[in-house]
């Protein structure tokens with residue numbers, strides 16, 4: 001289905017439960033549930049973290065959470081409900097955070113994802129991310145992570 005009338009806004013504490021459920025089902029499936037509602041809520045309340053959600057009406061259909069350090073940001077989570085995928089929602093979510101990162105003076109955005117996640121790898125590659133290395137046993141001591149990075153500007157010396 002192609003998404004229509006999908007709007008983006010900053011996430012708030014009331015979104016924690018829906019974000020956690022989507023993380024469990026779309027990102028962490030088969031690994032256990034580490035992004036519980038409590039952990040998501042803590043992230044949303046962290047002033048160094050920015051989170052954006054995509055909604056169709058009152059329904060939360062996608063989200064992204066990014067931690068902002070001094071020069072590097074880390075994209076913690078990003079997902080779009082299956083029936084809304086391939087309609088540009090994921091790209092819009094990331095673009096929001098990329099704009100925020102540019103304003104914040106971030107030099108590089110980093111992330112990890114399951115190396116087996118082909119769709120995710122293609123998605124991030126389409127946004128300009130490059131693959132920077134594999135980390136065996138990263139997830140629950142049994143699944144390999146792929147690290148990816150997007151340079152926004154040259155790092156200061």
Ligand SMILES: CC(C)(COP(=O)(O)OP(=O)(O)OC[C@H]1O[C@@H](n2cnc3c(N)ncnc32)[C@H](O)[C@@H]1OP(=O)(O)O)[C@@H](O)C(=O)NCCC(=O)NCCS
Pocket residue numbers: 026027076077078079080081084085086087088089090091092113114117118119120122123124126
């Ligand atoms: C990865 C994910 C976030 C992409 O979201 P999306 O809204 O479908 O992505 P978009 O529609 O914005 O796609 C942008 C581009 O990324 C690439 N892309 C996205 N999904 C792809 C797929 N399944 N296969 C190949 N390329 C893909 C394409 O180049 C696409 O552009 P196009 O549709 O014009 O060809 C979504 O598939 C998802 O939520 N997956 C489950 C969770 C996950 O893996 N999250 C990432 C790791 S945390």
